[in-house]
Amino acid sequence: MKRVQLLEKLHMNVPESATISLIIDTDAKNEADDQYAIIHHLLSPIIDVKGIVATHFEQKNLYQDGSMEKSYQEVVKLLELAEIEDVPALRGSEMPVKDNVDGVSSEGVRFIIEEARKLNENKLYIAMMGAMTDIAEALKIAPDIAKNIVVIWNGGGPYPKGRPEFNVMQDPDAVRIVLESDAEVWQIPQNVYSAFEVTIAELSRRVRPCGKIGAYLYEQLLEENSIAFNTEFLLRTGENWILGDNSTIAVFLMNRFRDNWELRKAPIVKEDLTYADNTNGKMIRVYKMLDVRMVIEDLFSKLELVYGK
Numbered sequence: 001m002k003r004v005q006l007l008e009k010l011h012m013n014v015p016e017s018a019t020i021s022l023i024i025d026t027d028a029k030n031e032a033d034d035q036y037a038i039i040h041h042l043l044s045p046i047i048d049v050k051g052i053v054a055t056h057f058e059q060k061n062l063y064q065d066g067s068m069e070k071s072y073q074e075v076v077k078l079l080e081l082a083e084i085e086d087v088p089a090l091r092g093s094e095m096p097v098k099d100n101v102d103g104v105s106s107e108g109v110r111f112i113i114e115e116a117r118k119l120n121e122n123k124l125y126i127a128m129m130g131a132m133t134d135i136a137e138a139l140k141i142a143p144d145i146a147k148n149i150v151v152i153w154n155g156g157g158p159y160p161k162g163r164p165e166f167n168v169m170q171d172p173d174a175v176r177i178v179l180e181s182d183a184e185v186w187q188i189p190q191n192v193y194s195a196f197e198v199t200i201a202e203l204s205r206r207v208r209p210c211g212k213i214g215a216y217l218y219e220q221l222l223e224e225n226s227i228a229f230n231t232e233f234l235l236r237t238g239e240n241w242i243l244g245d246n247s248t249i250a251v252f253l254m255n256r257f258r259d260n261w262e263l264r265k266a267p268i269v270k271e272d273l274t275y276a277d278n279t280n281g282k283m284i285r286v287y288k289m290l291d292v293r294m295v296i297e298d299l300f301s302k303l304e305l306v307y308g309k
Helices: 003-010 034-042 067-081 107-118 133-141 143-148 166-170 172-180 200-206 211-228 244-253 292-307
Strands: 020-026 047-054 089-091 124-128 149-154 184-188 197-199 240-242 261-265 283-287
Touching (some): 020 244, 034 067, 034 211, 047 067, 047 107, 067 211, 143 149, 149 172, 149 244, 166 172, 184 244
Parallel strands (some): 124 149
Antiparallel strands (some): 261 283
16 A cells, blocks of 8 residues: 555644755664664654665675675565555665775665756655665765755764774765765764663553554564574673664654764774764764654564554
């Protein structure tokens, strides 16, 4: 069915002027939290989801190729389970950017460029839930789109020092390209997105009963938890999960009087993925906190309203 028909089950009237245009860019099959964020965006009437671009996670995949296609197939599966037929899924970049190579085109990169060029006064927001590759490639091919976009960057270590962080590790050069571009950037660093913590018990109670999509969201996370648990990985306890990518919807749900972000110079991302001060860097928005419980409860409520019994 059409997404707008599904959203009618929320019984919400959202002012048209409140809506924003957004593209989701996701390494959806990397682990288990992108799926929750994708569905949350799709169930939020203030977000006009133009499309979902699948990207690679080749650093984790040991550069064996195929991770982008896995992400693409996961996006297609999510849309089918969510019963949404009018939001396009697109294949993005298969590998990280290459030095001294012109922008590499893909259907996802071309889609970003086309959608950005449609807008004049309004901005196109890009929710980056994985590697920065697709938006970096788009900016290399079409630097003119920078004035029309806002990059929601879910990634990077905490300030001031930074540290190796998963999304940056996937394509550090892409991060550098975006930070050096004229595009507006809103960064949600690791210490902020890692606060989106839930227990598996509450997912079982609140998500699992919500139709086919709820059952899938729960079961695929449970499977990932059993496969990927590592006592050395400090984000996991065995009974928790971090829905970190839901931070990219949080920035739109929360009111703007929260004083929860600051402007600072975009850092230099060093070879060890820590930060160095950049006196010539552009100003970027860096979030200091987000209202985790409000946002997670919003996700649960929308799932229950749309897919619950």
